[in-house]
Amino acid sequence: MEDFFMKSMLADYGAETLKGIHNYIPDKEPRKYLYNLISDYPNRGGKGFRPGLCIAACVAYGGKKEDASNSAICLELLHNAFLVHDDCEDESYIRRGKPTLHEMNTNAIAINIGDAMQALALQPLLKNRQTLGDKVSLSVYSEIQHLVLESVEGQAMELGWRKDNVCNLKEKDYLQMILKKTCWYTCIHPIRIGAIIGTKGKINPDIFNRLGYFMGTSFQIQDDVLNLVANEDKYGKEICGDIIEGKRTLMLIHLLENCKASELKMVKKFLSFPIKERKQDDAIHILHLMQQYQSIDYAKKTSKYLAGGALKEFYTIFSRLPETEDKKLIESIILYMINRDY
Amino acid sequence: MSNKKKEPFRKTLTDDFLNAIKSEELLSGAQKVVNSAVNVLEEEIAAGILAAKKIEKKIIDVEDIRSDPDDLMNRIRRDTHEAVDLFLDALSAISKQVGNLASSADKETNSKDKPVSETKKESTVTLLETEHPLKPGQLEVFKFTLFEDSEKSTRIKLQKSHLIGPNNRIINSRALKVIPKDFNLKAKEEKEIGIQLKLPKNALPGNYNAFISDANDNVINVLLKIEVI
Structure with missing residues (x-):
């Protein structure tokens, strides 16, 4: 029932944000390989965490949800x-x-569409000036700039590990990478931006860093676990895709740290091949090793601990605020992570 | 959905979660993970502040400043004034701190029946300070560079003192984080050291000084000077 409450609120905020995204897409040529494709990923429907967290934090801090809508659109466009x-x-x-x-087009067309989406994401930030004023708009702009930089830094770390086939990573490396690659843009900045807007710039947004970090990491680990154990139709991505891609997940790092030398050699060799040459059977074998060495259980536990840390942070920061559905929404997302049974 | 309906939900799920992590083993596991995450977050934020400061320094428009001679002279007067003030303050603080260190070194050396001169090397003191006063709860990052000019590698273990303020007010050294703290400096290697200061929310106003030094040697002496408002 409460999952339903969370999902329906996220869906509502997501639908409003999607409508906003459509408004910012230019109605002109070239349509076929650019503008018509910009809304493709957003139209497929995601969880709507980022706009949801941004709008919910804004309303929880006394703002109107309309005030956060442009920033939510920017976040969702950037995410896509x-x-x-x-x-x-x-x-x-x-x-x-x-x-x-x-896959539906070409790499070149897809990269170009991604570039266009990033440029379009700036438009709602300019629009913020009309509704939020210069000071708050500038704060939001700074938040977004930091978000983009951190995300690309995190991505660079992981791509570098894959290129150099780094196999001696520790949990700390993973936590650092995921902070940069996922947490800033998925949780920390959406909450910070929402609270900045809700309080008209009167809050110190640093108070949300831990909350967003714990939430983001917990969420990412769960997403990575789902890539290994979920039903493909329900999950929407290829199962074991992360192993084939050589993604440095917490499970892979745990396995590399705990397996026997001969197994380590095999995994390293698998990861040294170009992605297209990696075999599904080998990926399944690595998945079995992860099960054997309890790497997946370890990741599930770590994710729950971090969600617990997020819950504690949430109560510390939000308990003095009035009880609202939006405050409840943030709490529900954390509880959903804690109780997720995969 | 009313609040009345939602209340049992929170309680039940939260209680379930708390019950699930009751055992000490699980708690320590959770604490380890969360602490590790917190350390990563703090180091990253400190690194971000350092990088932002570097950029800020790079993009000061020197030509623009030079184009207004009056403004430039005012800046020089103001900076000189502040520098002299700082120098005098620093000198008295350094004398006090070095005096304390010397006396404690003296005690230690005497207890080992060794003359003071044998263990002492020529040392200099580096001053680190903020451009603006800091507020309680504020996070600030300082940096300095170490260079090993000899032909051999040196093990460095940096130690920090409490921040000592007016009327012997103390801000615990826990507020300071030295990154990296314990490392090898290879021959001819240069290393940047960051000092992250997170002022407690209840820090009282005044000028505070802390001393960073190498536990293995007395060549590295860094004086950190801040003003809390």
Whole structure:
């Protein structure tokens, strides 16, 4: 029932944001290989965490949800731009249950669409000046700039590990990479931006860093676990795709740290091949090793601990605020992570 | 959905979660993960502040400043004034701190029946300070560079003192984080050291000084000087 409450609120905010995204797409040529494809990923429907967290934080802090809508649109456009580029970089086949944009077109077209989405994401930030004033708009702009830089830095770390076939990573490396690659743009900045707007710039947004970090990491680990254990139709991405892509997940790092020397050699060799040459059977074997060495259980536990840390942070920061559905929404997302049974 | 309906939800799920992590083993596991995450976050934020400061320094428009001679002279007067003030303050603080260190070194050396002169080397003191006063709860990052000019590698273990303020007010050294703290400096290697200061929310106003030094040698002496408002 409460999952339903969370999902329906996220869906509502997501639908409003999607409508906003459509408004910012120019109605002109070239349509076929650019403007018509910009809304492809957003139309496929995601979880809507980023706009949801941004709008919910704004309303929880006394703002109107309309005040956060432009920033939510920017966040969602950027998120989808990152996905388009990520799918090219990772050579992924499926996104949200359908072939990835570069698979349906070409890498070049997909990269160009991602570029256009990033440029379009700036427009709602300019629009913020009319509704929020110069000071708050500038704060939001700074938040977005930091978000983009951190995300590309995180992506660079992981792509570098894959290129150099780095196999001696520790949990700390993973936590650092995921902070940069996922947490800033998925949780920390959406909450910070929402609270800045809700309080008209009167809040110190640093108070949300831990909350967003714990939430983001917990969420990312769960997403990575789902890539290994979920039903492909329900999950919307290819199962074991992360192993094939050589993604440095917490499970892979745990396995590399704990397996026998001969197994380590095998995994290293598998990861040294170009993605297209890696075999599904080998990926399944690595998945079995992860099960054997309890790497997946370890990741599930770590994710729950971090969600617990997020819950504690949430109560510390939000308990003095009035009880609202939007405050409840943030709490529900954390509780959903804690109780997720995969 | 009313609040009345939602209340049991929160309680039940939260309680379930708390019950699930009751055992000590699980708690320590959770704490380890969360602490590790917190450390990563703090280091990253400190690194970000350092990078932003570097950019800020790079993009000061020197030509623009030079184009207004009056403004430039005012800046020079103001900076000189501040520098002299800082120098005098620093000198007295350094004398006090070095005096303390010397006396404690003296005690230690005497207890080992060794003359002071044998263990002492020529040392200099580096001053680190903020451009503006800091507010309680504020995070600030300082940096300095170490260079090993000899032909051999040196093990460095940096130690920090409490921040000592007016009327012997103390801000615990826990507020300071030295990154990296324990490392090898190879021959001819240069290394940047960051000092992250997170002022407690209840820090009282005044000028505070802390001393960073190498536990293995007395060549590295860094004086950190801040003003809390």
